[in-house]
Amino acid sequence: MKIKSKKMIGILGLIIGILWLFPFYMIVANSFKTPKGIFASVLALPAPATGENYANSFKALNFIGSLTNSLIITICSVLLIILCSSMAAYALQRNKSKLSSGLLLLFISAMLIPFQSVMIPMTANFGSAHMLNMYGLMFMYLGFNCSLSIFLYQGTLSSIPIAMDEAAEMEGASRWQIYYKIILPMLSPMTVTVAILNIIAIWNDYLLPSLVLPQIQYTIPLQMFNFFGEYTKQWHLALAGITLSIIPVIIFYLFAQKWIIKGVTDGAVK
Amino acid sequence: MVELNLEHVYKKYKGNKDYSVSDFDLHVDDGEFIVFVGPSGCGKSTTLRMIAGLEDISKGDYKMGDRVMNNVAPKDRDIAMVFQNYALYPHMTVFDNMAFGLNIRKNDKEDTKKRVEEAARILGLTDYLQRKPAALSGGQRQRVALGRAIVRDAELFLLDEPLSNLDAKLRVQMRTEIAQLHQRLGRNFIYVTHDQIEAMTMADRIVIMNKGRIQQVGTPAELYNMPVNKFVAGFIGSPSTNFFDVRLENGYITNDDGLRVAVAEGQLKTLVEKGYDGRNLTFGIRPEDIHAEEIALQTYPDAIIEAEVEVSELLGANSMLYSKLGKTDFIAEVNSRDYHEPGDRLKMALEMTKAHYFDKDTEETII
Amino acid sequence: MVELNLEHVYKKYKGNKDYSVSDFDLHVDDGEFIVFVGPSGCGKSTTLRMIAGLEDISKGDYKMGDRVMNNVAPKDRDIAMVFQNYALYPHMTVFDNMAFGLNIRKNDKEDTKKRVEEAARILGLTDYLQRKPAALSGGQRQRVALGRAIVRDAELFLLDEPLSNLDAKLRVQMRTEIAQLHQRLGRNFIYVTHDQIEAMTMADRIVIMNKGRIQQVGTPAELYNMPVNKFVAGFIGSPSTNFFDVRLENGYITNDDGLRVAVAEGQLKTLVEKGYDGRNLTFGIRPEDIHAEEIALQTYPDAIIEAEVEVSELLGANSMLYSKLGKTDFIAEVNSRDYHEPGDRLKMALEMTKAHYFDKDTEETII
Amino acid sequence: MKNRSLSFWLFLTPTLIALALVVFIPMLEGLFYSFTDWDGLSFTKVVGFQNYATLLQDKAFVNAFWFTVAFVIVTVIMLNVIGLGLALLVTQKFKGSNFLRTVFFMPNMIGGLILGFIWQFIFTQGFSALGTTLHLGWLNNWLTNEVTGFWGLVIVTVWQMSGYIMIIYIAYLQNIPNEVIEAAKIDGASAWQRFTKITFPMIAPAFTVCMFLTLSNGFKIYDQNLSLTNGGPYNSTQMLAMDIVNTAYNSSNFSLAEAKAIIFFIIVAAISLLQVFYNRKREVDL
Amino acid sequence: ACGNSGSSKKVKVTILQGKVESNKQFKQIAKEYEKTHSNVDIEITSIGGGTQYNPVLKTRISSGNSPTIFSLAGPADAKQFKAYTADLSKTKAAKNALPGTVSAVSTNGKTYGLPFNVEGYGFVYNKDVFKKAGIDPTSLTSYDKLEAAVKKIDSQKDKLGIKGVFALPGKESWILSDHLMSLYLGQEFNGNAQKLYNSKSIKFNNNADMKQMIDLQKQYSVQPVMQMDYAGQVNQNFSQGKAAMIQQGDWIYPTIESVDSKFAKNNVGMIPIPVKGEEGKLPVGTSLYWAVNKKKTTAEQKAATDFLDWLYTSKAGKKDVVNTLHFVPAYKGYEGMKMPDALTQVVYEYSKDNKTIGWAFPGYTGTSWDPDVAQPNLQKYLSGKQSWDKTVENLKDGWKKQQSNVSN
């Protein structure tokens, strides 16, 4: 009986999964088609298949260079976000006062501000500080994305028993040590989640880097927009480019999953 | 030299109506081994947590020597603590759990390793050093919690029921280890336990609490022999003291259940002097001071009751007779050699010199 | 009618090298009260969890009557369980924690309320019904865990050290309540404890385990009086049986520590018959079978040893003498009336008819 | 941690500074600009509440508002139900559950424009092909009117975001101590009962977070709107964010756009924070 | 022409422009220019996607990081960036600009932008289909002739292998609101965007003609019209021979070519849309202009104008304009050069022959009337949700309202 229901769940999952994957089938299938092939029938399999799009897209995107930029920006920003926002969330969650709920409110409300309304004043300010570059961008990402991360961390922190802090405190650990040695490792499933969500957001971001980055620091999405002219959209190259650019993310995700799956807090306090 | 002073300490948790600890006043000498005992929920852990600095003190002062510690951060108090609920770090191996406090203090790596391995050996955890707490049995986890404290060389050790989940044999062993540690380090230990034998054997002094208040502080023998009130008399010793409502008349205590025994001479004098003659009071006698052997019946001819055995429990050398005298239940601990069936009516002799008398209203000890 | 059968059950946790439970084979009759005892980490909880269906059985079958239960989901087994680590629902009040199992079964609301309140009364939790577990003391939490089980009317009760965090008095009380519950419901109970008194007084049969294997199954008296091996003899009874390495020669057992006592007659015959004459074996005697009173010395003139007392512990009526005979440590439980100082050299009489003898290699009991 | 303690502030400083510089200070500047005739570069005069008066009569803004509200209601419900459902599905231990996680999350890995392109083809060609073979009329002519435009947006959003929501739910699900679930099993709770009585209450923080996220993202949604319908046909599927952007860039009316953004912020903040507070009340500290 | 020498320091010219599809080509040209002008350093950034360009330019400017040269899309842009646009009327390129091509960005005799190029639109047709149908496309000089031809083609759809005579992309509202309406509305303003931009009201007298043209295209288009976008129209239908003609411009050539280069080379042609009173004239205009940042140093401004002059008037530059950028030049002096493809050739020839009408639509594409009023109303009519009369009324009212608000 147990086995049977497992199978049923598996089959259900498979059906939903196929439904979910269909658009990806379209992306990948069309990325192997000639421009003519794409529009002859978008739904069909590529016939004949060509790898040319990938070669061309690779060149046009300056793939190695922009991949490097994307990686540097994404990795640094995400590390910064994880560190700073888990710290902040820890401070806020372990302090039960009006002030900290007020601060939390402030953080949360920052998420509601439409980006477009701060975009111009913000970049103007950063520009006058000569910070319109990679490093400025990382800092901006911290500002824009820390709220969500804090919010996420804050929620899980309540399930890390305060006894953990207390035990470490008794052993003479400082606040920082408690955070760094006890809390942060115990948060790791959430950290992986936070990392994934931020990586996705930053990896794909177009608007903000387009305002901030000098051409030499262009990321993949910025290069990708060269395929989207006013009238002519080079879908065959864009689709190949997309496929190329999500591969690193998928690889990361597959690794990260192992982490998420490994629930760490399982019943070990007592 | 470290003396601890708890001066009229109170604690009320947020959201509670009542104080969990009230007017807790205790002086602990340098190097003393103090044991807290008391019924579940009486405030033992709370007191420990205040000493550790994990709970704010609502009122009163906690001092080390003359220094008021109320606002000192826990990490600066140099305390090793075993939590009642272990509080193991789930993401660390057993080794790392035990080494954590030492690593934080930048203890020499080699020395840490040596100490942890030594502690693991003592605790029988050597095979488990690389496991995470989730893959341990209950008792193994508790030993890790204990290990975390014993590797440390702290100013003060707080142990909250560190052995409750261990088997008798291991418990005896651990008791010895803790006693040795105490002797070796000469630090103050405060130890919470529900195990009377632990309390009796380990403590320099026992603090017995009830409903957040200290009832009595004293050496094990003092508590056993001179309880200050009915609560202490009833709490110390297992099974606990039997109590009978009686009336003192003409040197005898009597009641409607058919109890009529002569009060021991010296005690009678005190009772009469204190004006209890002709009044109701509570009479207490321990199970081990009730005898059923022929020889005892002969020795105490005017302290004999006839009771009915309801249940008889064999506990090795002795048996517990759960008995009834009229409406009052009591327990007698008698030699197993004399076998008694449930349902037997049986003569028992009370060793009246060991008896205690309590005021019926205040429940204070008269003698 | 429910009989439980555990047929050669094995359990290996993922990631471990060894089996945590091996070849566990037990038949439980309808309505029996079984107690599991054994050293920490011996596999008691694991066995319980397999019976509950929380762990997969690696090998072997668990049956109720004739029905193999291995693949039945826990929720369909109709079990009430007290977890060693409580496993309270943190988001529910004490009331809701206890009522949960009944509500799930769509028990009548009124009845649920009545039952929970009754349980709370028994457990002394009436004042805490509206609190969340986080605001309870350790013992109170444990009582909630117990309460969750006792409100239920399950087919099978599994209790994993349900009283370890309670004080002696409350523990006695709870013991009685559990015994009454067992009587009233007539269900199977499996009970894990480290408390020998609990084991001895509550069990119909005791299962004693070591390193994942059953050592012996029997009534308390059987285990106490007829241990099948040295492990059982050493484990049952507290303090535990004293063991001496000896050599049987001419009706006497002797060793280099100066032990030389006559073997009791009946026992000697058996020993010789089994061919142990002139061979080394292990001699065991319980602390309570070692006496220091004059009268005993006179009664057992050819079973006298002279030992040195190292520590003397007063435990109410009796005292424990931690003593040394040559290189061998042992404990004697003697009457407190005869006071002995540490350092005293003392004559003690061994009650040789109560002695046990074990094969030196197999550690099996000879007699 | 005491809030008078140094560490409390030290832990908060980096994020507070970043937030101030990146969000709040520019926001205040924007607030100021909304009272001027700012054109994105400079302003000539302060006009008081004129922009706010204008926007109240702006039919496009009001239309966008109601369209967005409807969209938010539908997607918040669907995303949370489906996201949580997927999370529960893939946290069951069965073969391929890990693979499925990746599958459900993958839509997040591609950005807005491509998404719109792909889905346009699914709606226009995939749907009509299906509609013709199955003789289902309603599958034809998608995205050509307000209703199909609306549901098209909903479908794309759900397809994309539910993996996102799933991830968050998974993270919280993983945090529930196993022993509590075991206790519930012993208490006889069925899978569904375990979910409603134990799991769900214990992941209440996740629910709060996800409600908030879906709510605020629903209001702020732009990319999908742009790439799938671009507000069309006849601006019937134009949502608030797009209306604001268009006001700013297509009509070069930056100060009006700022005013709209402020009003928009106030509305969304009121709704979302109300929701957060309502939900936070039900959460427990363990 | 040489930059100013003397200073050994290189002059940096940063360019921000909105024609992404030419990004690569511009970079190549810049590199070539740097080779012969060693003291200039040119950095080109291309931003595309319509709404994306404008915010980037604004943030660049407001953060003190403004480009030396940037592109403008018409009078509305010119007005917005007035404070930054230098007068270019003295440049060689401006002097050589074809008549009318700079009027949209000129005020009071000052020129603030130089056209990238000229573009033209009309009906791009499939030569093969027309031939098979037996129709000479050049003969379709009036609406009636067009209608007759359309009906004729439509009647042999299957034989011709097409799905519709037209492919009208209902999703791309600018096809109607910008290109088509420009023809009918623009008549009131002689095709002058600047005039239209400044007018308080519009009469739109020729609206009935426009309706006729919309209806025709809709009725004989590949269906469903409202589902079709640019890619559907060009890539999917026209380039694959599924539509006989589409209303589009010369800019679609690269797209067609990328789909089927043979088809592009042999099969495409373009005829003017037959508008009453403007028969035989092709609407030709400019969609992007170069502006030079007046806030930059004179040296930088000089280097910038030098570059633009070089590009459009030097021999090497001209070659690049035509052969690298595939632009139809908006300047004089390109006589005898062959345009790279069939469609640009058409445009070039019409403009050479002066058979053109100006683009009026840049006069409203930068205003909110276009996206907020014109496009939705026309789409409503197209999808049958609104009558034509109501549509026209809304268009007129909307314009009046907007222009009274602007009140400059």
Ligand SMILES: Nc1ncnc2c1ncn2[C@@H]1O[C@H](COP(=O)(O)OP(=O)(O)OP(=O)(O)O)[C@@H](O)[C@H]1O
């Ligand atoms: N989840 C687990 N994963 C791996 N090993 C485990 C796990 N749980 C228990 N063990 C191991 O299995 C053995 C038996 O454990 P079990 O919990 O059954 O012991 P126990 O008899 O209940 O002990 P205690 O009295 O200390 O609770 C122990 O050695 C323990 O380390």
Ligand SMILES: Nc1ncnc2c1ncn2[C@@H]1O[C@H](COP(=O)(O)OP(=O)(O)OP(=O)(O)O)[C@@H](O)[C@H]1O
């Ligand atoms: N965090 C808390 N919030 C509110 N009340 C609490 C809290 N912790 C303990 N209490 C209450 O304070 C009283 C004393 O608790 P404490 O934990 O000190 O008891 P204890 O003596 O350690 O008991 P036990 O032996 O059961 O562990 C109890 O009645 C308990 O319910």
Ligand SMILES: [Mg+2]
């Ligand atoms: Mg406690």
Ligand SMILES: [Mg+2]
């Ligand atoms: Mg256990």
